[in-house]
Amino acid sequence: MGKTFAEKALGRAAGHPVSANEVVTVEPDFCVSHDNTGPISRTFKKIGVKRVWKPERLVVILDHGVPAPSSEHAVNHKEAREFMKEQSAPHFYDVSSESGVCHQKFPEDGFALPGQIVIGSDSHTCTYGAFGTFATGIGRTEMAAAWATGGIWLKVPESVKITATGALKPGVSAKDFILKVIGDVKSDGADYMSVEFHGDGIENMSVSERMTLCNMGIEMGAKNAVCEPDRKVLDFINGKEKSSDWEILWADPDAAYARELKYDLGGIVPGVAKPHTVDNYAPIGEVKGRKIDQVFIGTCTNGRLDDLRAAAAILKGRRVAVRTIVIPASWNIYRGAMRDGTLDTLLDAGCIVCNPGCGPCLGAHMGALAPGEVCVSAANRNFKGRMGDKESFIYLASPRTTAASALTGAITDPREA
């Protein structure tokens, strides 16, 4: 019997072959955290260890509330800054034009590498699976313990195999595919499992599209989500690798899976996740015409250059009917969109463009919702009240669908925009 990706990656880290459901203790290759670094450092100090086991393995990227929207946020930032300095830890991304959303910046700067183990004190750490990394979200206490000991206990997960064949039709996005998958698997359907994306449909996707898929693995409960690293991934990381100890790993053809699902990408249509759960899927036809108050394009899910360009292609030469907030996922992306004219197109259409960061995705700032308001968002979560008032409503959709909806002020099929 062959091995799954998770069995191979955790076996490599453990130094011996492992199988699903074993518990192993492994040393993480990188540990990523954000604004919660301050509280983690306090817990770390309680353990009684003075030095982080390997300070060069910490990657701290402030993104949740940048620049600080309140003094509480500022205190968290300050603590993170001081801790990284005190530990002589080199990988600190402060509030600056060299930063971005952690799950964008981390791969952008070559920390997401095939076959490595990454833990992050953020649930969307699973994004790095797009690079063939075994990457999983953990809590703060656990992160403090990993900093102190250089180890983390992980149960080798069982795996789910999702095979996608063919190609998406015009106007249809990777986001539409993953929303459909989550609607089928449900929000706990891959709980504690490793989700592997297979098939020529995935090979045909860009690295950015694969990041969108892996990013949303957690929305079906997954421990990690992963695509096979190929030439596109190698080109992406080429020359930026922050470690040399990586290796391309992939599942054997005869690996054992807890569940297998197959999709023909040609059959995927634009879709949304209706309020208030990510698995509340509906094809666009069922929700078309619903009035909206705000559109949000951005985040670690869909704030990359191809996402902004897809939105701009729809908005070009037209005017939005509702307030439309665009947040590039990093300053690199911001500059790219500035250089190629994408930002001008969006501004000409009436969108506002905010500084890179998580923005209104978690309701902290830059576009909170009032009671009764409806937002169509390219983010990853639509939990009740997540973007503001508890009587507000979030529909998750692709950047194309959000842009098409911005034009009409109602949920709109991007194929008709």
Add this chain to the structure above:
Amino acid sequence: MGETLKGRAWVFSDDVDTDLIYHNKYLAETDPRKMPQYSFEYYPGKENFAKEIKPGDFVVAGKNFGCGSSREHAVYCLKEAGVPVILAETCSRIYYRNAVNNGYPVLFVKGLSDAIKAGKIKDGDSLEVELANGSIKDVTSGETFRGDAVSDLERDIMAAGGLIPYLKSKKKAGERDG
């Protein structure tokens, strides 16, 4: 360990996400003792939880409790409110790890989701829970339930009171040995 815990049930549905347990609006708060006041503020019909929770009361939920964010606030806000254990059919991976790592027990109870939907366990019911063997009795309805056992490593971490005290005790043992 053979002690029987007694308290009232606060009953929740399936898929209770971390924003419903502890909303992201209060994420900048870092003192666990200040977190209970925000518990379940966004859960429809449980807005009174924070005011009316009594130490010893139980949180009873269906499947996938704590899905979503990795925020540990969602564990602290219940632990600090004096909820001795969470009873859920299943819970999200990160939530569960956060609970174990804080020495906070979650009992996985088969059939709990259906029992909640069928009204066999309701808000305000008196419960008796034995953590040692996982037995749960709803004294009000007369229904009984059974919670699952946890792995040895998880039990060791919880017995130590969480991951930090567990590591400290290992460190001390290591110092003695060395």
